[in-house]
Amino acid sequence: MQHEVMFAGFGGQGILMIGKILAHAAMEAGREVAWIPSYGPEMRGGTAYCQVVVSDRPIGSPIIKSPRHLVAMNRPSLEKFANAVKPGGVILINSSLCPDRSGRTDVDELAAPVTDLAKELGSVRAANIVALGAFVARSGIVDFELIREAVKEEFAQKAKLIPLEMKALDAGRAEAGKKQRT
Amino acid sequence: MGKKVLMKGNEAIGEAAIRAGCLNYFAYPITPQSEVAEYLAKRMPEVGGVFVQGESEVAVGYMLFGASAAGARVFTTSSSPGVSLMSEAISYIAGAQCPCVFVNIIRGGPGLGGILPSQGDYFQSVKGGGHGDYRMLVMAPASVQEAVEMMMVAFPLAEKYRGPIMILGDGLIGQMMEPVEFPDDLATDPSDKDDWATNGMENRKSGSRNLVKSLYLDPEQLNDHNLLLKSKYDQMKKEEIRYEAYNTDGDYVSLIVSYGTMSRVCKTAIDNLKEEGVEVGMIRPQTLFPFPDAAIRDAAVKPGCKTVVSIEMSMGQMVEDVERCVQGRRPVGWYGKCGGDVPTPEEIMQVIKEGI
Numbered sequence: 318m319q320h321e322v323m324f325a326g327f328g329g330q331g332i333l334m335i336g337k338i339l340a341h342a343a344m345e346a347g348r349e350v351a352w353i354p355s356y357g358p359e360m361r362g363g364t365a366y367c368q369v370v371v372s373d374r375p376i377g378s379p380i381i382k383s384p385r386h387l388v389a390m391n392r393p394s395l396e397k398f399a400n401a402v403k404p405g406g407v408i409l410i411n412s413s414l415c416p417d418r419s420g421r422t423d424v425d426e427l428a429a430p431v432t433d434l435a436k437e438l439g440s441v442r443a444a445n446i447v448a449l450g451a452f453v454a455r456s457g458i459v460d461f462e463l464i465r466e467a468v469k470e471e472f473a474q475k476a477k478l479i480p481l482e483m484k485a486l487d488a489g490r491a492e493a494g495k496k497q498r499t
Numbered sequence: 500m501g502k503k504v505l506m507k508g509n510e511a512i513g514e515a516a517i518r519a520g521c522l523n524y525f526a527y528p529i530t531p532q533s534e535v536a537e538y539l540a541k542r543m544p545e546v547g548g549v550f551v552q553g554e555s556e557v558a559v560g561y562m563l564f565g566a567s568a569a570g571a572r573v574f575t576t577s578s579s580p581g582v583s584l585m586s587e588a589i590s591y592i593a594g595a596q597c598p599c600v601f602v603n604i605i606r607g608g609p610g611l612g613g614i615l616p617s618q619g620d621y622f623q624s625v626k627g628g629g630h631g632d633y634r635m636l637v638m639a640p641a642s643v644q645e646a647v648e649m650m651m652v653a654f655p656l657a658e659k660y661r662g663p664i665m666i667l668g669d670g671l672i673g674q675m676m677e678p679v680e681f682p683d684d685l686a687t688d689p690s691d692k693d694d695w696a697t698n699g700m701e702n703r704k705s706g707s708r709n710l711v712k713s714l715y716l717d718p719e720q721l722n723d724h725n726l727l728l729k730s731k732y733d734q735m736k737k738e739e740i741r742y743e744a745y746n747t748d749g750d751y752v753s754l755i756v757s758y759g760t761m762s763r764v765c766k767t768a769i770d771n772l773k774e775e776g777v778e779v780g781m782i783r784p785q786t787l788f789p790f791p792d793a794a795i796r797d798a799a800v801k802p803g804c805k806t807v808v809s810i811e812m813s814m815g816q817m818v819e820d821v822e823r824c825v826q827g828r829r830p831v832g833w834y835g836k837c838g839g840d841v842p843t844p845e846e847i848m849q850v851i852k853e854g855i
Contacts, residue, residue: 341505344678352676356531377767379675380841
């Protein structure tokens with residue numbers, strides 16, 4: 318089984334970081350992983366994105382035109398990638414910044430106000446981790462505890478942020494559980 | 500081997516050089532390889548090594564030449580336009596027989612081109628970007644792990660053959676993160692340079708004077724020098740060919756030749772075609788010079804194999820070597836794309852089906 322996840326948003330929203338955390342957690346679970354950033358001119362002001370491939374066998378092509386899942390942290394990201402997602406995947410929409418929906422009926426769409434939830438926790442900068450918690454809980458792509466450990470490791474140099482990031486993960490998970498699957 | 504860590508190709512290449520005992524790194528930033536310099540700017544001082552950012556790639560090439568001539572293990576990284584600027588120095592380094600490791604994380608060209616992955620520098624690396632009769636051992640990794648392993652063998656090989664060696668990656672190999680395990684640090688010291696390096700008389704056992712140069716005005720001397728270099732390239736062809744054969748044990752109707760990132764996409768295409776009942780084999784050169792001539796020829800002429808196709812992120816460069824290997828015994832085709840739009844497995848499946 319192979320999962321491909323497209324994380325997309327504005328530069329500065331921590332898109333590349335949450336992709337890396339997922340890749341790290343999946344690696345710890347013994348899976349094959351590849352993380353590919355966007356490094357083109359779109360990083361300056363436009364849409365920043367990264368792809369994470371998680372697989373049970375060696376990864377062939379690391380470049381995926383149709384990912385299984387999408388985490389869209391803003392409106393342009395949803396517009397750009399919603400139609401590429403494979404049927405049956407998860408589309409997570411940051412509904413704080415994006416009023417639109419994917420219009421897809423063949424995916425599991427989850428609209429979660431991750432930016433607002435992060436603000437309630439005390440830092441808008443934790444929105445990416447809220448989204449990660451919601452996405453992992455919804456997709457079941459890796460064990461939630463491994464994500465927790467990978468977040469702690471990512472923030473090892475900024476240890477005072479770890480309690481906040483743990484709360485952010487839990488807020489995301491709670492949000493994912495609240496909404497009905499479509 | 501230690502614990503698996505998740506690392507960008509560029510950072511892993513930097514770390515691998517240190518593990519290989521190379522503590523001298525000179526470079527100039529250019530996308531998509533700048534993270535090597537960023538990583539080593541931090542890491543080299545921690546291990547007592549040296550990183551100097553040159554004023555240009557031209558300067559960097561000659562900084563390598565100088566350090567190597569003085570007996571130091573040294574390497575640089577760049578991307579296509581930077582490697583063009585270094586090519587003059589590479590020719591001098593080949594002529595003067597100095598071990599140096601060059602890493603080219605290729606971006607699209609010609610000129611400034613783009614910053615996305617490409618394999619457009621095949622000719623430059625394999626056929627000689629600089630002037631004169633020289634060849635360079637060229638290795639092409641297809642994963643971050645393989646880039647690390649190739650870095651580890653590059654330094655001993657550069658010293659064995661006393662010349663420039665190139666690791667030819669593409670933007671994706673540099674930018675992608677994958678789990679990587681580092682081999683144990685190279686236990687060997689740099690090889691004995693007593694008989695050629697200009698490393699000072701104080702510790703020289705031979706007591707004789709060493710001279711590093713590429714100038715030979717006497718035609719007979721220069722011819723002899725060229726014959727000596729040729730003997731090294733001939734030895735590489737005997738001893739250093741590396742390749743991977745994929746799905747070639749059984750019968751197949753078509754053979755793909757592909758390397759680096761492109762070969763991974765081909766593997767996915769081959770796996771998908773297998774599910775549809777179409778068997779396709781692949782030879783993936785890991786060394787582009789020396790080229791796996793015999794492996795490609797033997798795989799191409801296997802009964803049942805009707806066509807051979809070279810798939811590359813260029814407008815058809817390696818295909819000329821594939822044609823040379825196949826010697827007209829099977830039709831040889833080419834498929835590729837430039838600009839960073841890496842062909843998809845579906846496109847490759849289509850190409851194969853149309854070809855057979």
